[in-house]
Amino acid sequence: MNDLYYDPWHVEIDLDPYPTYRRLRDEAPLYYNEPHDFWGLSRYDDVESALKDPKRFSSAKGDLLEVVKADPVMPPGVFINEDPPLHTIHRALVSRAFLPKRMRALEDKIRAFCIACLDPLVGGENFDFVLDLGAELPMRTIGMLVGIPDADQPAVRAQAHRVLRNKPGEPLPVKKDHYFDGDMFADYVAWRKKNPSDDLITELLDVEFDDESGTTRHLSSEEILIFLAVIAGAGVETTGRLFGWMGKVLAEHPDQRQELVDDRSLVPGAIEELLRYEAPGPHVARYVTEDVEIHGQTVPAGSAMLLMLASGNRDERHFDDPDRFDIHRKSVSHLTFGRGAHFCLGSPLARIEGRVALEEVLNRFPKWDIDIDAARRSRTSTVRGWDSMPAMVS
Numbered sequence: 001m002n003d004l005y006y007d008p009w010h011v012e013i014d015l016d017p018y019p020t021y022r023r024l025r026d027e028a029p030l031y032y033n034e035p036h037d038f039w040g041l042s043r044y045d046d047v048e049s050a051l052k053d054p055k056r057f058s059s060a061k062g063d064l065l066e067v068v069k070a071d072p073v074m075p076p077g078v079f080i081n082e083d084p085p086l087h088t089i090h091r092a093l094v095s096r097a098f099l100p101k102r103m104r105a106l107e108d109k110i111r112a113f114c115i116a117c118l119d120p121l122v123g124g125e126n127f128d129f130v131l132d133l134g135a136e137l138p139m140r141t142i143g144m145l146v147g148i149p150d151a152d153q154p155a156v157r158a159q160a161h162r163v164l165r166n167k168p169g170e171p172l173p174v175k176k177d178h179y180f181d182g183d184m185f186a187d188y189v190a191w192r193k194k195n196p197s198d199d200l201i202t203e204l205l206d207v208e209f210d211d212e213s214g215t216t217r218h219l220s221s222e223e224i225l226i227f228l229a230v231i232a233g234a235g236v237e238t239t240g241r242l243f244g245w246m247g248k249v250l251a252e253h254p255d256q257r258q259e260l261v262d263d264r265s266l267v268p269g270a271i272e273e274l275l276r277y278e279a280p281g282p283h284v285a286r287y288v289t290e291d292v293e294i295h296g297q298t299v300p301a302g303s304a305m306l307l308m309l310a311s312g313n314r315d316e317r318h319f320d321d322p323d324r325f326d327i328h329r330k331s332v333s334h335l336t337f338g339r340g341a342h343f344c345l346g347s348p349l350a351r352i353e354g355r356v357a358l359e360e361v362l363n364r365f366p367k368w369d370i371d372i373d374a375a376r377r378s379r380t381s382t383v384r385g386w387d388s389m390p391a392m393v394s
């Protein structure tokens with residue numbers, strides 16, 4: 001019998017999941033994990049097809065494996081966990097936050113924040129890609145996006161951190177009757193109601209839309225709170241993981257790092273390749289709504305399905321020499337931001353954060369080595385990366 005085993009909580013596998021992913025793609029492209037009772041898809045094409053098929057692979061019970069299996073009560077408005085047509089209505093409202101003009105306006109602020117983080121470290125011998133940069137930037141950026149005051153930001157980040165963390169080797173605990181808490185921005189939305197400005201929250205308070213029953217109305221404060229909590233939940237821990245990988249992978253590829261120092265026009269391609277090579281969110285999950293035939297086997301209705309984005313990103317059926325990190329790779333069509341209806345709304349922002357942070361690092365520290373023994377993994381099943389990535393600069 002085959003010794004192939006995979007689960008997303010396995011601490012050893014998670015350290016380097018790529019050999020296991022390869023075996024899954026080759027030996028069990030449809031994988032069933034009996035102890036934890038979930039199915040898994042690991043090939044690029046299979047993952048992509050499932051993501052584009054919300055009718056059979058539904059998000060309505062969650063998009064994290066633990067959540068799909070716990071099947072908690074889901075308040076309306078958690079649009080990342082909704083299917084069309086409700087999802088389409090809610091996503092259209094939230095998309096206002098991510099219009100290109102808003103993104104462009106944020107770039108200068110993001111750069112100013114990176115400069116403020118990095119300048120005090122110049123002249124020192126080391127800095128930490130996560131603790132000094134990645135830990136704060138994603139929440140600050142969302143704060144800039146929706147207009148959250150600086151003073152409230154640490155509390156909001158701590159909340160997002162709690163929601164997404166599991167104990168090593170164990171699934172994330174999910175409260176069945178109270179899975180989603182939208183309270184973290186409550187005081188601020190109440191205050192904005194009385195003090196309108198030109199920020200996103202005011203815009204969401206003002207907007208009129210046709211809801212699922214066809215009624216034209218305003219959003220309630222509760223709905224806005226849920227939307228904001230979804231954005232923070234989706235955008236903080238994921239983007240935070242990007243920076244640890246940035247430090248590690250570029251230190252392991254000094255020639256390509258030097259090319260980036262010499263030619264900044266290569267930076268966007270490097271960020272894209274980094275996202276492919278080490279996906280900060282390695283998988284999403286779906287609920288199977290009807291019996292589905294895949295690779296000659298039937299996945300029964302009611303199953304939980306894990307879609308391994310990070311494995312698809314290394315699928316040799318789709319990418320040439322996928323285990324090679326190559327900033328010159330043409331059209332890096334990775335799965336890191338998902339596909340289809342739920343394609344990451346914040347991807348333009350994540351890309352700006354990655355690009356600007358890397359530019360500002362290279363401006364100050366063109367060379368560094370990683371102290372891998374002192375680096376600390378973040379032990380989560382939902383995001384994969386580092387809580388600390390110390391670099392010695394030269």
Ligand code: HEM
Nearest residue numbers: 063079080234235238239281284337338342344345346350
């Ligand atoms: C490197 C960083 C990021 C990664 C790897 C990432 C990944 C993803 C993935 C895979 C999905 C699809 C989930 C699914 O299909 O179930 C998603 C959705 C989403 N992401 Fe991101 N994301 C990142 C950054 C961000 C940022 C910065 C924001 C916001 C500021 C954000 C906001 C969202 C939202 C709101 C959704 C839900 C979209 C929907 O359901 O229609 N993400 N993200």
